[in-house]
Amino acid sequence: MSDQTAGAVVLLSGGMDSTVLLHHVARTQNPSPLISLSFSYGQRHSKELADAEWQAARVGVDEHRVTPIEFIGELVSAGTTLVYGGAAVPDLDDVTKDALSQPPTYVPNRNMMLLSIAAAFAEARDIHDVYYGAQAHDEYGYWDCTAEFLERINNVLSLNRRKAVTIHAPFVADKKASLVRMGMEMGVDFERTWSCYRGGDQPCATCPTCVERRNAFAEAGFDDPLCG
Amino acid sequence: MSDQTAGAVVLLSGGMDSTVLLHHVARTQNPSPLISLSFSYGQRHSKELADAEWQAARVGVDEHRVTPIEFIGELVSAGTTLVYGGAAVPDLDDVTKDALSQPPTYVPNRNMMLLSIAAAFAEARDIHDVYYGAQAHDEYGYWDCTAEFLERINNVLSLNRRKAVTIHAPFVADKKASLVRMGMEMGVDFERTWSCYRGGDQPCATCPTCVERRNAFAEAGFDDPLCG
Numbered sequence: 001m002s003d004q005t006a007g008a009v010v011l012l013s014g015g016m017d018s019t020v021l022l023h024h025v026a027r028t029q030n031p032s033p034l035i036s037l038s039f040s041y042g043q044r045h046s047k048e049l050a051d052a053e054w055q056a057a058r059v060g061v062d063e064h065r066v067t068p069i070e071f072i073g074e075l076v077s078a079g080t081t082l083v084y085g086g087a088a089v090p091d092l093d094d095v096t097k098d099a100l101s102q103p104p105t106y107v108p109n110r111n112m113m114l115l116s117i118a119a120a121f122a123e124a125r126d127i128h129d130v131y132y133g134a135q136a137h138d139e140y141g142y143w144d145c146t147a148e149f150l151e152r153i154n155n156v157l158s159l160n161r162r163k164a165v166t167i168h169a170p171f172v173a174d175k176k177a178s179l180v181r182m183g184m185e186m187g188v189d190f191e192r193t194w195s196c197y198r199g200g201d202q203p204c205a206t207c208p209t210c211v212e213r214r215n216a217f218a219e220a221g222f223d224d225p226l227c228g
Numbered sequence: 229m230s231d232q233t234a235g236a237v238v239l240l241s242g243g244m245d246s247t248v249l250l251h252h253v254a255r256t257q258n259p260s261p262l263i264s265l266s267f268s269y270g271q272r273h274s275k276e277l278a279d280a281e282w283q284a285a286r287v288g289v290d291e292h293r294v295t296p297i298e299f300i301g302e303l304v305s306a307g308t309t310l311v312y313g314g315a316a317v318p319d320l321d322d323v324t325k326d327a328l329s330q331p332p333t334y335v336p337n338r339n340m341m342l343l344s345i346a347a348a349f350a351e352a353r354d355i356h357d358v359y360y361g362a363q364a365h366d367e368y369g370y371w372d373c374t375a376e377f378l379e380r381i382n383n384v385l386s387l388n389r390r391k392a393v394t395i396h397a398p399f400v401a402d403k404k405a406s407l408v409r410m411g412m413e414m415g416v417d418f419e420r421t422w423s424c425y426r427g428g429d430q431p432c433a434t435c436p437t438c439v440e441r442r443n444a445f446a447e448a449g450f451d452d453p454l455c456g
Contacts, residue, residue, distance in 0.1 A: 067303055071295050075345065076352035109348035109393075112384060116344045117303065120337035124304040143389050152387065156340060156380040161371050165337075 007127040011118055012036040012064075014052035016193040016213065017133035020183040021171065025131050026059045027186060033062035035127070037118055040066055042073040048194040055192060067117065076108045111144035112153065119157055119165040126163065134169040137176040137212065147172045176216035184222060191225040203227040235355040239346055240264040240292075242280035244421040244441065245361035248411040249399065253359050254287045255414060261290035263355070265346055268294055270301040276422040283420060295345065304336045339372035343381055347393040354391065362397040365404040365440065375400045404444035412450060419453040431455040 008031035012018045022036055036056040038049055049066060056064035111134075118130045134145040143149065150169050158164050171179060183190060195213045196203035203210050205227055217224040236259035240246045250264055264284040266277055277294060284292035339360075346358045362373040371377065378397050386392050399407060411418060423441045424431035431438050433455055445452040 067299050069297075069299060071297060072345075072348070075295055075349050107348075108351035109344055109385075109388075112344040113341070113348055116337055116340040117300075120300070120335075120341055121303050123336035143387050146387070149384065149387055152380065152384040156377065156384060157337075159371050159374070159377055159380065160337075163336075 007031050007033045007035065007125070007129070009035045009037050009118055009122045009125075009127055009130045010061075011114060011130070011132040012038050012052045012056060013133070014038065014048035014050070014055070014193065015133075015195050015209075016183065016190060016216075017135050017171065017176070017179055019051070019055045019190075019193045020179045020186070020188055021131055021133040022055060022059050022061075023186045023188050024170065024182065026061075029129075031129070033127075034059075035063045035065060035125070036061045037121060038064070038066045039069050039114060039117075041069045046199075051192045051194045055189075058189070058192075065121075067121075069113075069117070072107070072110075072113065106142060109144070111142075111149070115153055115167055119167065122165045123160070123163050128163070128165060130165055130167045132167060132169050133171060135171040135174050135176055135179060137216070145172075175219075176212060177219035180216050180220035180222060184220070189225075193226070235259050235261045235263065235353070236357045236359060237263045237265050237346055237350045237353075237355055238289075239342065239358070239360040240266050240280045240284060241361070242266065242276035242278070242283070242421065243361075243423050243437075244411065244418060244444075245363050245399065245404070245407055247279070247283045247418075247421045248407045248414070248416055249359055249361040250283060250287050250289075251414045251416050252398065252410065254289075257357075259357070261355075262287070263291045263293060263353070264289045265349065266292070266294045267297050267342060267345075269297045274427075279420045279422045283417075286417070286420075293349075295349075297341075297345070300335070300338075300341065334370060337372070339370075339377070340381065343395055347385055347395065350393045351388070351391050356391070356393060358393055358395045360395060360397050361399060363399040363402050363404055363407060365444070373400075403447075404440060405447035408444050408448035408450060412448070417453075421454070 008025055008029060010018070010022045010025050012022050025031065026034055036052070038052045040049060043049070053064060111132075115130070115132065118132070122128070122130050134150065150167060150172060153167055157166065195209045197207045197209050198204045203226060205214070210227070214224060214227070236253055236257060238246070238250045238253050240250050253259065254262055264280070266280045268277060271277070281292060343358070343360065346360070350356070350358050362378065375397075378395060378400060381395055385394065423437045425435045425437050426432045431454060433442070438455070442452060442455070
């Protein structure tokens with residue numbers, strides 16, 4: 001049997017949820033090594049990746065990795081607006097009730113792909129624990145952000161005979177406003193987190209994630225330093 | 229709800245198991261569309277991909293796709309000998325008892341990655357059914373080729389609220405020799421299937437997969453047209 005270290009891999013998109021998660025894991029677990037893992041997949045918003053790198057440096061991770069998975073854009077382009085070249089991102093007002101049960105920015109099977117890649121990486125490095133920033137605010141209906149999804153992913157990974165990686169989503173029952181509060185307590189610089197699904201220089205303030213973010217800050221009693 | 233077509237996606241590596249599977253699915257299901265999906269990941273043996281393309285044309289698939297996932301080589305290079313640049317592939321004789329429970333050509337979490345990508349692609353195309361060629365000959369201990377693994381992967385995918393893709397592995401209880409017989413009955417040209425893990429012009433005949441393949445043909449009572 002291989003030795004297992006007490007390291008951790010944290011999926012870091014550069015959005016606010018995973019950024020708060022990275023700070024939280026560093027502070028509460030102090031893993032060694034602590035590795036942040038981002039993915040480039042032709043996002044409309046490459047600022048997200050720049051912010052991820054900035055936050056990784058701020059936390060002082062042992063390694064920050066950006067894994068290129070651009071193939072996803074071409075592979076599932078029929079199914080999402082989230083990658084460059086896809087359809088336009090709609091405003092929240094334009095999102096109908098039916099669409100809310102699966103948002104236009106949904107990427108088919110995205111989290112299973114990303115988590116399986118993260119688990120492969122962790123396994124290759126003899127790391128046991130992978131963290132991702134799913135939270136309870138799933139108004140937009142991502143089936144792959146739920147506690148049940150997480151449990152079933154771990155049921156697959158637990159079959160690994162040598163090094164069973166476990167995926168943790170410590171915020172899966174928390175609201176987005178709680179993450180704002182937690183981040184503020186830890187001194188997270190939210191100006192360096194990116195949520196907007198559109199590719200502009202400033203957040204658009206009208207796409208579904210911008211609206212969610214604004215509401216979360218308002219509920220937590222703070223101004224969003226980025227677009228408050 | 230989106231309409232679901234009766235199409236199928238078949239994972240096609242260019243090896244003998246998935247080649248027999250492609251012929252089998254075409255003949256027994258006659259799906260429309262029938263799409264074969266290969267992955268390029270810096271294999272030592274690119275002949276495999278050429279054979280996959282040849283077999284796809286032979287079967288007359290509606291679409292053959294090669295998805296580039298070279299990132300896997302770099303991401304998990306510490307954990308496998310299977311990609312170009314990794315350690316040398318050992319002969320079967322050099323593989324110790326302990327290593328047999330997880331072979332040196334094992335790629336960390338490979339099948340979960342590949343199946344999740346295939347499921348994403350199928351979902352984006354409104355296709356319900358994905359086939360892969362896992363078979364019972366798991367002497368070398370791939371935890372991600374078992375019926376239980378398959379069942380748990382489908383437990384994850386079944387959470388999808390709109391288009392739950394199902395992964396099928398119709399050969400999961402069959403021995404490799406049965407696949408040889410089945411392929412022979414269907415007229416599969418085994419000369420255009422590639423199994424060797426080494427990168428030579430001809431199969432090495434000594435690596436674990438070459439030995440498995442030779443034994444399967446012998447057990448089925450045939451000569452392997454490739455290296456028989």
